[in-house]
Amino acid sequence: MKLYYAPGACSLAPHIVANEAGIRVDLEKVDLKTKKTESGKDFLAINPKGYVPALELDDGQVLTEGPAVDQYLADREPSSGLAPPNGTLERYRLQEWLGFINSEIHKTFGMLFGSALPDAVRQERIETLKKRFAVADRLLAGKSYVLGDRFTAADAYLFVMLRWADHMKIDLSGMSQLKAIQGRIAARPAVQNALKEEGLA
Numbered sequence: 001m002k003l004y005y006a007p008g009a010c011s012l013a014p015h016i017v018a019n020e021a022g023i024r025v026d027l028e029k030v031d032l033k034t035k036k037t038e039s040g041k042d043f044l045a046i047n048p049k050g051y052v053p054a055l056e057l058d059d060g061q062v063l064t065e066g067p068a069v070d071q072y073l074a075d076r077e078p079s080s081g082l083a084p085p086n087g088t089l090e091r092y093r094l095q096e097w098l099g100f101i102n103s104e105i106h107k108t109f110g111m112l113f114g115s116a117l118p119d120a121v122r123q124e125r126i127e128t129l130k131k132r133f134a135v136a137d138r139l140l141a142g143k144s145y146v147l148g149d150r151f152t153a154a155d156a157y158l159f160v161m162l163r164w165a166d167h168m169k170i171d172l173s174g175m176s177q178l179k180a181i182q183g184r185i186a187a188r189p190a191v192q193n194a195l196k197e198e199g200l201a
Contacts, residue, residue, distance in 0.1 A: 001023070001025045001026070001055060001056060001057055001058060002025060002026040002027070002028055002055070002056040003015060003018065003025045003026070003027055003028070003053060003054075003055055003056075003069075004028050004029075004030050004037065004043065004046060004047065004052050004053060004054040004055075004056070005027060005028070005029060005030065005052050005053060005198065006029065006030050006031075006032050006052050007029065007198040007199055007200055008160075008163065008167075008198065008200055009032070009051075009052050009053075009160075010052070010053065010066050010106060010157070010160055011052035011053035011066070012156075012159075012160045012163075012194060012195075012198060012200075013053075013066055013070055013153070013156040013157040013159070013160050014053050014055065014066060014069040014070050014073055014156070015027070015053075015194045015197070015198065016156040016159070016190060016191050016194045017070050017073045017074055017082055017153050017156050018073050019190035019191070019193050019194050020080060020082055020151065020156070020188070020190040020191075021073055021074060021076060021077035021080040021082055022077060022080070023073055023076055023077060025055070025073075027197060027198075028041075030043050030052055031043075032050075032051065032052070035050055046062055047062060047064050049064055053066055053069050054069075055069045055072065055073070066102065066106075066157065067095075067098040067099070067102055067153075067157070070083075070098065070153040070156065070157060071083055071094075071095075071098075071153060073153075074152070074153045081150050081151075081152070082151070082152050082153050083152060083153055084147070084152075090147065093147055094147060094152055094153065094154055097146050097147070097154040097157075097158075098153070098154055098157060100136075101154065101157045101158055101161060102157075104132045105129065105132050105133070105136075105161045106157075106161060108125055108128050108129050108132065109125075109129065109161070109164055109168075111125050112125055112126070112168060126168075126170055129165070129170060130170065130171070130172070133165065133170075133172055133175060133178060134175060136158070136177075136178060137172075137175040137176070137177045137178045138177075140177040140178065140181060141177055143177070143181075144181070144184065145181060145184070145185075146158060146181070151185070151188065155181070155185055156185075156191075158181070158185075159182060159185040159186070159191065162178060162182045
């Protein structure tokens with residue numbers, strides 16, 4: 001399998017999941033501005049949506065959208081515990097978290113990556129993000145990871161969003177659960193390896 005990624009983008013989450021599961025994936029960097037891959041391919045021919053992650057399967061099919069790619073990789077190695085079994089309430093809890101991170105946090109960040117955003121709109125987006133992160137912080141009370149005591153695919157995704165918050169200097173002070181989980185995730189060897197492989201550590 002091949003994972004198309006951009007360093008530090010949301011594709012870092014499935015990269016972490018693959019490392020945690022012990023799944024070897026070939027990595028190909030994508031320039032999101034030019035839509036060219038490191039080997040010179042037209043990325044739009046691989047993923048017409050034009051963004052990462054894109055996971056090229058062994059049969060040539062391409063799977064896109066982070067939460068789908070995360071779950072696909074997790075399900076390839078059920079013993080990893082990265083995703084609870086399908087049909088269980090715990091699996092729906094995983095999907096609940098992936099949906100919340102995707103629609104309420106990730107998408108809110110989207111506009112902040114544009115340089116032409118008016119200051120008032122930028123500040124409104126930042127305040128919205130702080131509210132969303134505060135909700136996550138409350139929901140994580142008493143937990144080591146998003147679903148409890150075990151690291152899952154949702155933790156990988158949340159970790160990337162927390163890195164973005166740090167990069168944009170969004171003040172999450174006082175959100176002790178998030179900061180504790182972020183540190184716990186960052187210390188994991190598979191996470192450190194993914195960061196190194198993307199040139200981020």
